Amino acid sequence: GAGVSQxxxxxxTEKGKDVELRCDPISGHTALYWxxxxxxxxxxxxxxxxxxxxxxxxxxxxxxxxxxRTGESVSTLTIQRTQQEDSAVYLCASSTRGxxxxxxxFGSGTRLTVV
Amino acid sequence: DAKTTQPNSMESNEEExxxxxxxxxxxxxxxxxxxxxxxxxxxxxxxxxxxxxxxxNRMASLAIAEDRKSSTLILHRATLRDAAVYYCILRxxxxxxxxxxxxxxxxxxxx
Numbered sequence: 565g566a567g568v569s570q571x572x573x574x575x576x577t578e579k580g581k582d583v584e585l586r587c588d589p590i591s592g593h594t595a596l597y598w599x600x601x602x603x604x605x606x607x608x609x610x611x612x613x614x615x616x617x618x619x620x621x622x623x624x625x626x627x628x629x630x631x632x633r634t635g636e637s638v639s640t641l642t643i644q645r646t647q648q649e650d651s652a653v654y655l656c657a658s659s660t661r662g663x664x665x666x667x668x669x670f671g672s673g674t675r676l677t678v679v
Numbered sequence: 680d681a682k683t684t685q686p687n688s689m690e691s692n693e694e695e696x697x698x699x700x701x702x703x704x705x706x707x708x709x710x711x712x713x714x715x716x717x718x719x720x721x722x723x724x725x726x727x728x729x730x731x732x733x734x735x736n737r738m739a740s741l742a743i744a745e746d747r748k749s750s751t752l753i754l755h756r757a758t759l760r761d762a763a764v765y766y767c768i769l770r771x772x773x774x775x776x777x778x779x780x781x782x783x784x785x786x787x788x789x790x
Contacts, residue, residue, distance in 0.1 A: 568722075599780070606766065607723070607780035620777060655722050664711040664770035665730070670722030 566590075568671035570656050576677045577646055585641040585674045589658030596639050597668065598631055599655045607655065613639065614662035646678045683767045688785045691757045699752040699784055701767030706747050711770045714741065714752045716763040717783070723766060726752065762788045 569588040577583050589596050598610040609623040613633040624630070628647075633639040643650055653675050657668035684702040691697040703712065711730050715723040727734055727741045729750075734741040740753040754761055766783040 606782045609777050609779065612777060622777065657722070664709070665728075666770075667713060667725040667728055668715070668723070669725065670715075672720075672722050 568656055568658050568669050570654075570671035570674050572674060573672065574675045574677075576679060579648060579678055580645055582642065582644045583646055583676065585643075585654050585656075585676070587639045587641070587656030587658075587671060589637070589639070589656070590669055592636075593658035593660055593669070594636050595659045595662035595666070596633055597657045597659075598639070598641050599657065601653045601655060601673070603652070610641070610654075612662070643676075646676075648678050651676055651678045682779060683769060683781055685765070685767055685781060685784045687782065688787065690787045690789060691754075691761075693759060693788055693790050694756050697754040697757045697761070697786065697788075699754075699765050699767075699786065700749065701751070702749045703767070703769055704748045706769060707771070708747075712741070712743060712747075712750050713768050713770055713778070714739070715766045715768065715780075716761075717766065718763045723780075726765075728770070757786075757788045759788050759790060762786055 571586045594615045596613045599607040601607050611631045612620040628644045631641045653673040655673045657670040659666040659668050711728050713728040714726040717723040727736055727739050729741045742751045764783040764785050766780050768778045768780055770778050
């Protein structure tokens with residue numbers, strides 16, 4: 565597709581369940597990023613993948629959060645044993661390369677609600 | 680990491696120019712300045728970016744201070760569709776993945 569695709573667009577889950585969020589970046593984009601946005605707030609960096617390099621996981625808030633990326637394509641963000649404070653919009657972005665001279669293209673996000 | 684400071688909100692009248700300021704006093708020499716905007720229920724959208732020189736594109740202009748400690752996003756003729764949250768961020772040359780998005784500036788455009 566032409567843009568970054570995220571699925572599902574909305575997810576309601578019970579506290580304690582695991583969830584998987586998917587991101588399909590723009591074809592050919594080597595860099596992929598996950599951000600979290602709580603209601604009315606700015607974006608919080610979670611994790612960054614660049615090609616075959618080791619990902620920068622420094623933004624993951626706890627060991628319940630993990631992410632994988634297959635080559636330079638799909639990425640999955642997994643949240644285990646969800647808590648109510650995990651409720652947020654999870655945004656994925658990709659860019660042509662990982663350098664600072666390249667802009668992000670964001671998806672529309674997955675709105676996660678933990679009840 | 681260098682941070683940016685923006686006003687919480689601004690108002691503009693339709694078809695008038697809008698100047699959105701951003702301070703980044705601790706910017707490093709090779710960090711790029713990027714601007715994004717976010718409409719309700721959407722992901723952020725790229726607007727413009729630059730390093731030292733002023734930049735123009737079809738959406739906006741970016742004016743960068745000579746000392747690079749501040750920048751201004753210029754919308755030449757605001758429309759109702761420009762109402763959004765505008766984020767000024769730094770993309771670090773040493774760690775391009777880890778940009779910090781603050782709370783941004785909420786722009787209201789009045790007809």
